[in-house]
Amino acid sequence: xxxxxxxxxxxxxxxxxxxxxxxxxxxxxxxxxxxxxxxxxxxxxxxxxxxxxxxxxxxxxxxxxxxxxxxxxxxxxxxxxxxxxxxxxxxxxxxxxxxxxxxxxxxxxxxxxxx
Amino acid sequence: xxxxxxxxxxxxxxxxxxxxxxxxxxxxxxxxxxxxxxxxxxxxxxxxxxxxxxxxxxxxxxxxxxxxxxxxxxxxxxxxxxxxxxxxxxxxxxxxxxxxxxxxxxxxxx
Numbered sequence: 001x002x003x004x005x006x007x008x009x010x011x012x013x014x015x016x017x018x019x020x021x022x023x024x025x026x027x028x029x030x031x032x033x034x035x036x037x038x039x040x041x042x043x044x045x046x047x048x049x050x051x052x053x054x055x056x057x058x059x060x061x062x063x064x065x066x067x068x069x070x071x072x073x074x075x076x077x078x079x080x081x082x083x084x085x086x087x088x089x090x091x092x093x094x095x096x097x098x099x100x101x102x103x104x105x106x107x108x109x110x111x112x113x114x115x
Numbered sequence: 116x117x118x119x120x121x122x123x124x125x126x127x128x129x130x131x132x133x134x135x136x137x138x139x140x141x142x143x144x145x146x147x148x149x150x151x152x153x154x155x156x157x158x159x160x161x162x163x164x165x166x167x168x169x170x171x172x173x174x175x176x177x178x179x180x181x182x183x184x185x186x187x188x189x190x191x192x193x194x195x196x197x198x199x200x201x202x203x204x205x206x207x208x209x210x211x212x213x214x215x216x217x218x219x220x221x222x223x224x225x
Contacts (some may be wrong), residue, residue, distance in 0.1 A: 033212075035215075041217055042216055043158070090158070103163060104160065107157075109157050
């Protein structure tokens with residue numbers, strides 16, 4: 001059971017380039033999330049999805065796009081990379097939320113530098 | 116919007132000592148979760164608190180949820196080098212989304 005898998009683990013981009021960060025989970029979780037973590041900061045929610053075909057913006061969505069065509073996959077797209085998008089990106093997933101909420105399972109992260 | 120504040124930002128602890136990190140929300144939370152992130156790693160779920168005034172223990176870690184469900188604390192006794200890392204609280208008010216605090220980064224002096 002792999003859990004949440006993110007690829008690539010590291011990437012360097014030039015300003016203006018585009019790329020897709022991949023995320024897949026094998027736990028049949030309905031909910032999936034993308035966060036970014038800047039040094040010394042907490043996690044900021046970029047986008048989330050409550051199921052296949054449904055996505056919504058989080059706190060910091062500008063400059064990113066997502067899609068959710070299957071339950072397993074939730075890729076994050078950067079169209080025009082900017083230095084401000086240098087960060088560590090984490091994908092997470094959780095079960096359908098009940099009243100108490102459910103813990104999120106995180107991938108190992110993608111460390112992205114834009115130069 | 117909802118804000119979750121965590122203090123202190125850094126905690127330098129002598130091995131064997133106790134310490135506490137605090138989490139405060141500007142709004143009432145339906146639940147609060149705690150995560151630990153080791154250096155270079157990813158956040159790992161520790162525990163969830165749901166009830167007002169709830170207290171849960173995991174070995175040397177004690178988690179509390181305030182009566183008003185606006186604050187929480189994590190107390191670690193007899194700190195060990197394995198406790199090194201950043202501890203995040205994350206509160207839920209709306210469906211699906213957690214709001215994470217900035218974390219308390221713990222270093223341990225042997």
